[in-house]
Amino acid sequence: MDAITLDNITKTYNKGKVLAVDKATFTVAEGEMFGLIGPDGAGKTSIFRVLTTLLLPDGGSGTVAGFDIVDQYKEIRNCIGYMPGKFSLYQDLSVEENLKFFATIFETTIEENYELIKDIYIQIEPFKTRRAGKLSGGMKQKLALCCALIHKPKVLFLDEPTTGVDAVSRVEFWEMLKRLKHQGITILVSTPYMDEAVLCDRIALIQDGKILSIDSSENTMKKYPGRMYAVHSLNMHKLLKDLRSYPDTLSCFTFGDSMHLTFREDNDGNVTRLNEYLNNIGHTNLEIKEIQAGIEDYFIKISEPAHG
Amino acid sequence: MRTLRFLLQKEFKQILRSRSLLISILMMPIIQLTLMPLAANYEVKNIAVAVVDHDHSSYSRKLIDKIFASKYFSGGSYTTSYSAAGKLIEQNKADIILEIPHGFEDNLIRDDHEQIFLAVNAINGTKAGIGSGYLGAIVADFNNDIRQQWVHASRFSDAPAIDIVPANWYNPFMSYFLFMVPGLIVSLLTGLGVFSASLNIVKEKEIGTIEQINVTPIRKYHFILGKLIPYWVLGMTVFTIGMLVSRFVYGIVPLGSIPMLYGFLSVYLVTLLGAGLLISTYSDTQQQAVSLAFFFMLIFNMISGVFTSIDSMPEWGKVMSYFSPMSHFAAVMRMVVLKGSTFHDIMPHFLAIVLLGIVFNTWAILNYRKTT
Incomplete structure (x- = not known):
C-alpha cells in the first residue's frame, strides 16, 4: 500500500488568482523517504498543508496512510507527524513541557515511545528545563522533530526542516531521518538544497506548482542529456561573460567555485577549442574537466529551457 | 475531556509564567481603582476666579470673601481691568471673570438694584455651567443677606418663599x-x-x-x-x-x-x-x-x-x-x-x-x- 497518494491535486489562493499547486500527482511508498525539491515559492508548503489536512485542495484527491485527505481528515491527524517550516512550538514552555503536551494530546506518554525519539532527545535532554524559545536553531529543530514523532506517526511530514540550520546540524539531521526510515516511518521531506536531495530514495522536482520530474536521485542525475564540464579560471566574472558569448555554448551557470558548461554539440574537439579560445582572450589558470551533472544542473535544465 | 484538561493545564502554565500578564491582571484593578476615582473626578472644584473690583467697597469685599469661602472656588486673582482678566482666561489661569462695577455699594443702597458682570470660559462646558451656577447661587445668597439687612423684617416675610429641600436616594x-x-x-x-x-x-x-x-x-x-x-x-x-x-x-x-x-x-x-x-x-x-x-x-x-x-x-x-x-x-x-x-x-x-x-x-x- 502507498503511504501517500496525490491525484491531480490543485490548490489556488486569492479566489483562484494565484495557482500554488498545479495538478500534482505522485505516490510515496510505505517506508520510503521522498523529497520535494524546489525553490522558494514552488508550492512545496502548499502540498504539505493539503496533505496534513490544514488546507482543502481545490481539485483532485489524495490519501495519507490510506485515508482520504478531505473526508477522513480526523483519522489522518491521528497518524501523522508534521514539522512546519517555521518553528511552531510553545516558546514559553520548556523542552520537556512541550514534548509532554504533544504526547498527552495524542493520549500517549513520553515513556511509551521513548525508543523512537531516544537518539534525538538525548541530545536536547540536558536542556529539558529550558524554555523552547531560548534554544538554538539546531536544538529547536531537534525538539520539533521529537514533538512530531512522540505519538509514533506512520507518516512524517517535514517542511524544509534544515532551512536556517548550520551545515553540521544539517548533516546530523539527515542522519536522524535515515534512522527513522529504518524504523519503517514514511517520510515526505521538502528542501531547497539540492545536495540533500541525493539522500532521499526518490525525489520530485517542483517549480511554479508543477511537478517536473519524479525519479530516484541517481536516475534524475543520469537523465541529464549530454556532457557537462566544469570550467575554472582566475577571473571568474569575465569567464562567465566570455563563456556565455562563446558560440558553441548551450548553457553556462555559476556553480560554487566553477562554471557548469554544456556545448551545443558534444564532440571530442570541444574542450581543446574552448581552451584555445579562452587562452587567446587572456584567461589564466584555466581548468576544464568533464563532470557528472548533479540534480541542480538537471533542475536548471528542465526549469529554464529558454536559456538553452 | 482528557484533552481539554491537558489544554487547560498548558494554558494556565503559560498564563502563570507570563509576568506582564499577571501584573496587569493583579495590579491593574488595584492601581486603577485606588487612583482613577481620585483623578477622573467629575465634581467641579478649584474653579479659578479673576476678580475685577472697580468698587473697592465693604460690600464688594464681602461678596468676594463669600465667594472664596466656598470650596468650589480657589486661587482668586485680582486685576484692575477687564482686559487684564481676559488675559488670564487666555492663559488658562482663570475660568471665570467677576466684574464688580464702580459704585456697586452706593447703587445697591440707593437704587436697591445693581448688576455685576460674569464672563465664563466655556471650553469645558461642564465646568463653565456648574461654575457659573455656583457663582450665581452665591450672589443670590449674598443678595438675600443684604435684603435681610435693609428691608424691614415684616415686609420681607411677605415675599413668596418656596424652599426646596432635596433628598438624595440611594446615594444620600x-x-x-x-x-x-x-x-x-x-x-x-x-x-x-x-x-x-x-x-x-x-x-x-x-x-x-x-x-x-x-x-x-x-x-x-x-x-x-x-x-x-x-x-x-x-x-x-x-x-x-x-x-x-x-x-x-x-x-x-x-x-x-x-x-x-x-x-x-x-x-x-x-x-x-x-x-x-x-x-x-x-x-x-x-x-x-x-x-x-x-x-x-x-x-x-x-x-x-x-x-x-x-x-x-x-x-x-x-x-x-x-x-x-x-x-x-x-x-x-x-x-x-x-x-x-x-x-x-x-x-x-x-x-x-x-x-x-x-x-x-x-x-x-x-x-x-x-x-x-
Whole structure:
C-alpha cells in the first residue's frame, strides 16, 4: 500500500488568482523517504498543508496512510507527524513541557515511545528545563522533530526542516531521518538544497506548482542529456561573460567555485577549442574537466529551457 | 475531556509564567481603582476666579470673601481691568471673570438694584455651567443677606418663599466614589477580558502553534474552550479583586445580593470572551487584534454609561449602547450595589447579555470555522 497518494491535486489562493499547486500527482511508498525539491515559492508548503489536512485542495484527491485527505481528515491527524517550516512550538514552555503536551494530546506518554525519539532527545535532554524559545536553531529543530514523532506517526511530514540550520546540524539531521526510515516511518521531506536531495530514495522536482520530474536521485542525475564540464579560471566574472558569448555554448551557470558548461554539440574537439579560445582572450589558470551533472544542473535544465 | 484538561493545564502554565500578564491582571484593578476615582473626578472644584473690583467697597469685599469661602472656588486673582482678566482666561489661569462695577455699594443702597458682570470660559462646558451656577447661587445668597439687612423684617416675610429641600436616594451624600467605583470595575474587567482573550488566540496564529495544534486530534471546540475557560477564571479573579478594593478602600458594601452579581458576571464573561474570540477570528497578528480590540473598547466605554449618562444620549446612541454588553453590566452593577436591585429588576439586562452572548459566540465560531 502507498503511504501517500496525490491525484491531480490543485490548490489556488486569492479566489483562484494565484495557482500554488498545479495538478500534482505522485505516490510515496510505505517506508520510503521522498523529497520535494524546489525553490522558494514552488508550492512545496502548499502540498504539505493539503496533505496534513490544514488546507482543502481545490481539485483532485489524495490519501495519507490510506485515508482520504478531505473526508477522513480526523483519522489522518491521528497518524501523522508534521514539522512546519517555521518553528511552531510553545516558546514559553520548556523542552520537556512541550514534548509532554504533544504526547498527552495524542493520549500517549513520553515513556511509551521513548525508543523512537531516544537518539534525538538525548541530545536536547540536558536542556529539558529550558524554555523552547531560548534554544538554538539546531536544538529547536531537534525538539520539533521529537514533538512530531512522540505519538509514533506512520507518516512524517517535514517542511524544509534544515532551512536556517548550520551545515553540521544539517548533516546530523539527515542522519536522524535515515534512522527513522529504518524504523519503517514514511517520510515526505521538502528542501531547497539540492545536495540533500541525493539522500532521499526518490525525489520530485517542483517549480511554479508543477511537478517536473519524479525519479530516484541517481536516475534524475543520469537523465541529464549530454556532457557537462566544469570550467575554472582566475577571473571568474569575465569567464562567465566570455563563456556565455562563446558560440558553441548551450548553457553556462555559476556553480560554487566553477562554471557548469554544456556545448551545443558534444564532440571530442570541444574542450581543446574552448581552451584555445579562452587562452587567446587572456584567461589564466584555466581548468576544464568533464563532470557528472548533479540534480541542480538537471533542475536548471528542465526549469529554464529558454536559456538553452 | 482528557484533552481539554491537558489544554487547560498548558494554558494556565503559560498564563502563570507570563509576568506582564499577571501584573496587569493583579495590579491593574488595584492601581486603577485606588487612583482613577481620585483623578477622573467629575465634581467641579478649584474653579479659578479673576476678580475685577472697580468698587473697592465693604460690600464688594464681602461678596468676594463669600465667594472664596466656598470650596468650589480657589486661587482668586485680582486685576484692575477687564482686559487684564481676559488675559488670564487666555492663559488658562482663570475660568471665570467677576466684574464688580464702580459704585456697586452706593447703587445697591440707593437704587436697591445693581448688576455685576460674569464672563465664563466655556471650553469645558461642564465646568463653565456648574461654575457659573455656583457663582450665581452665591450672589443670590449674598443678595438675600443684604435684603435681610435693609428691608424691614415684616415686609420681607411677605415675599413668596418656596424652599426646596432635596433628598438624595440611594446615594444620600452624593458620593462620587459610590457611583464611579462600580462603573470602573466594569470598564476594567471588560477591557482586560476582550484584550487578553483575543490576543492570546491570535498569538497562537502568529507564532504558528495553531498549525501544530490543528494537525493533532484536538477538536476545535476543545481548543476554544481551552482558551476561554482560563480567561473566564481570570475575569472572576479580577472582579473579586475589584470588589475587595471597593470594600476596603472605599467602604462600598453592595446593598443587593453578591452571589447574584457573580451569577450575572459569569454569563457576562461568556459574552465578553465571545467578543474577544470574534476579534481574534478577524485578525492574523497581535497588532491587528490590538487595533480592533482598542476600537471596540473605546466605543464600548464611551456609550456604556459608566462615564456619561445614557439617558442624555441621542436615540441612536441609546440603541448603540443597548448592543454594547458593557452598558448592561455597568447598569446592573450600579443597580445592585447602590439600590439593592433584585433579579427581577435586572432581568431585561440579563436577557440582553444572554442574547448578545449567543450572537457574539455563534458569529465567532462560524467565522472561526470558515477561516481554518
